[in-house]
Amino acid sequence: MKFNSLLLALLSGILLWLGWPTSGFAGLLLVAFVPLLIVERRLRLYETRRAAGKVFLFSYLSFFIWNMATTYWLYFSTPFGMWFAVLVNTALMSLVFLGYHLLARKATQGAALTFLACLWISFERLHLDWEFSWPWLNLGNGFSETTSWIQWYEYTGTFGGSLWIWLVNIFVFLSVLRFRPELPQDKLPLKKMESKIISKRQFIIKRVAVLLALVIVPILISQIISYSNFEINKGGGTQVVIVQPNIDPYSEKYYITNDSIVSHITNLALPLTDQFTDLIITPETVLADNIKLTNLDRLEYNRAVNQLRLSLLDYPNVNYLGGVSITEIVRDSAQMNPQTNLYRDGRTLYNDYNSAMFLKARDSLKIYHKSKLVVGVENFPYKSVLQPILGDAMLDLGGTVSTKTIQEDRTVFEMNNSAKVAPVICYESVYGEYVSDYVKNGATFLAIITNDAWWGNTQGHKQHLSLARLRAIENRRWIARSANTGISAIIDHQGNIKQSLGYEEEGAIQGSIRPRSGMTFYTTHGDYIARIASLMGLFILLFSVFRRGKMKRK
Incomplete structure (x- = not known):
């Protein structure tokens, strides 16, 4: 037996x-x-x-x-x-x-x-x-x-x-x-x-x-x-350009200046951009060279950010959404939160952000901070209990020894054409009820920005793309997905992949998505x-x- x-x-x-x-x-x-x-x-x-x-x-x-x-x-x-x-x-x-x-x-x-x-x-x-x-x-x-x-x-x-x-x-x-x-x-x-x-x-x-x-x-x-x-394709919709820069995170991503990255992504995006384009989307932490600030409001004046803004001046209707790494040096107690970190010097406090940045050619910059974090790499679970025992062992797994700072609410960005986009960052797309909170806050479509290159050409990035299809069905929202090395894609409200760019292909997708209003039963009632x-x-x-x-x- x-x-x-x-x-x-x-x-x-x-x-x-x-x-x-x-x-x-x-x-x-x-x-x-x-x-x-x-x-x-x-x-x-x-x-x-x-x-x-x-x-x-x-x-x-x-x-x-x-x-x-x-x-x-x-x-x-x-x-x-x-x-x-x-x-x-x-x-x-x-x-x-x-x-x-x-x-x-x-x-x-x-x-x-x-x-x-x-x-x-x-x-x-x-x-x-x-x-x-x-x-x-x-x-x-x-x-x-x-x-x-x-x-x-x-x-x-x-x-x-x-x-x-x-x-x-x-x-x-x-x-x-x-x-x-x-x-x-x-x-x-x-x-x-x-x-x-x-x-x-x-x-x-x-x-x-x-x-x-x-x-x-x-x-x-x-x-x-x-x-x-079922929806008959009548044309129109929101026109997007999705960038896939294909930068190796182990050998390139964190060794290239933000100025160089801006030149790279604009060279990929602008040839497909015209007067009908509504949104350019780039991947998670595409600006990976950590921008150090004493106040988040100062991000508006960063040189790479201004370089991006200047590139959009010829396209006044275009919006930009992309990832950025930010370190905020804590100067007073109002800036502190449960995720605030201490530098190795034992004196300097700072907040570490994995964020989505939204900007227009002639408007103030807006930002959202990733809030569903990868265990061990971006957060220290039960930090107050485990850190005295393990030190930084749990965090020293992905090139960082800090906990990312999160935010409570799901931010939605309004575009020039009045469509509202949800900036879903990487791992967040695995959480159904969490993504629905963006829709409750008014999102008419979802933008997933991610970096799946950490796992190589394995089932990992394929499964991650596949899970995004479930979020489209649950909320009946189209998805524009920008992945650093792929797979970038456009997914319709029934979970069908309409366009995609294969893994480790450098380039961009030009396509149309259809913003949708209304909330599903699941969006309203969750899990x-x-x-x-x-x-x-x-x-x-x-x-x-x-x-x-x-x-x-x-």
Whole structure:
């Protein structure tokens, strides 16, 4: 039995891997947990010693395969960060499965499976909110390459996809459990054998019919929603030029002056810019040579910024959006915040920003600071607790030993043509409810600026682009995406990639996007499925514990 359990655990891990974007087939996710659920049931019913430990180990094997095979590319940016993310995330997933096993000992199978789905979704919600945030493998993200299946994300967000995966997996698992003869068939009388075969055939037909409904109906609903959101291309819209400078972050990016970068990006953008162009977009931290200021208002007078502004004078209707690295030297307490850093001299305080800069030829500059940060590289999780223990070990992973300063609200920039653009910076695009806050603040389209070159030509940058498609569906907003080395793209409100520029290609995209108003159900209500799941999970847990305590008193 141990060997069979090992094979089943391996099978679950492989199915999760082969079902993940961008090289997998998402349909496999709908059955990927079934082998592991069978392993857990066997251990619960037939193992009397150390069953919980074995459940944890077998689930750890499954989830390690999934995490490692799909996010190995983190190694190219930070080996320590990759191993930390893989090992810790695998352990957290295994603890969720262990929690299901422990409750299943005390509750009915149906209650325990409901608890598992609720607990997993609650775990995914935790990954969106806590300081070790890593929602990359939240199950609903698995459909990012099959957007025709999940147009209903405008109502549910990605947690609708997570719920769908668990519903189908649980149904298939329960069907497997029920498809077992009570007695060996060779000991049954002929008439009983015939009756049992007919009964079994009817059972299979009914189960297959329900399974097909569980899989096909959501896809059909998605097709209906897609048809209702179809837009005929009438021309017009907002004209954008998306720049992809293709600068290596390891050997070039931080060794080139901002003046040189401005010359480079304008040489790429201006040949495609004309009197109809509304917006030029450049990547995250494209001005990477840290601009040191005593006050953020002084950014307006920086030489590279003025060089950019001068390049737009011949195009008075053009707006510019791009990334910039800023260091603000703290002179008084009003400038301090929870992320303020201390220089190695032990005296000088400063705020470190990864920001988006928005400017027009003849108007004041506006700025937004990235606020969903990459763990370990841009922020120090639970800094007050961990820094005395680890020093700068957590931050010294990506060429920096400082914590980025964030802002509370989502800034939206208004363009000359009255369209409103959301400056979504890199990792922020992974967070559904977070991006929806831009739309609540009036954004009529999204601009994602990013630098995905840290991971090389791996699945990393492909998955990041793919996840952006989910944000388009959730909010029914077009997306203009500028990536340093690619993949830059224009994505429509149904998650379809309309134009793109391949990885490690230097150049620019000239295209049209269609600003849209109105808010979807998901934009308005956010991750309500996760909140409901958390409450249900807590209720099932308390009910099971109370019920067991009551039985003991009897």
